[in-house]
Amino acid sequence: MGKASGWAIVGGCFLMVIGLALVPAALGPHPDDSILGLGICTFSFGSLAGAAGLYMKARAVQAGPAAPKPQPKRIRGGCDLCGSETPVIHCRVHDVHVCGNCLADHYDFRSCAYVPSTRRTASSKAARFAAKA
Structure with missing residues (x-):
């Protein structure tokens, strides 16, 4: 689960960068509402994917072994x-x-x-x- 969560975070960050790159393209000299909507949706899906990866990492750490039990008295x-x-x-x-x-x-x-x-x-x-x- 560690590798999948890492890839989800990286992919989410990549989608967020693509979404941010699409927003100025939609606000240029020839504004297009469909590109603006695509940029906003891409950014929000990227943030969702990054949050899901972070959630998977947190669950993996939580499911790990607990603190070692103290040694019994000799x-x-x-x-x-x-x-x-x-x-x-x-x-x-x-x-x-x-x-x-x-x-x-x-x-x-x-x-x-x-x-x-x-x-x-x-x-x-x-x-x-x-x-x-």
């Missing part, structure tokens, strides 16, 4: 890289909780500062709350 409790293991190290530089398996991929002695992770897994939290209830 579930806490696992490794930030793999998401399955219990994290043992927290990198303070990158603010990433890393498990033992992913530590080799993230390890950089020049820039990273590691401290023990205080994050618990989601399953241990559920077990702790279930014991109190």
Whole structure:
């Protein structure tokens, strides 16, 4: 629909220019009412075609995909890289909780500062709350 609407706008503009060129021809030394009517009709049909093309473009934009949905909140409790293991190290530089398996991929002695992770897994939290209830 994008190409058709573009062509409709271009064709409408072209018809409007032709209509404007016919109006002075009708008002010359030998005025003719039929050429004046043809010029006015050509101009108005061109403006209608241009408006239709603009309408088609607006409908195509409106029918496009909506704004992306916001990402759901990340579930806490696992490794930030793999998401399955219990994290043992927290990198303070990158603010990433890393498990033992992913530590080799993230390890950089020049820039990273590691401290023990205080994050618990989601399953241990559920077990702790279930014991109190």
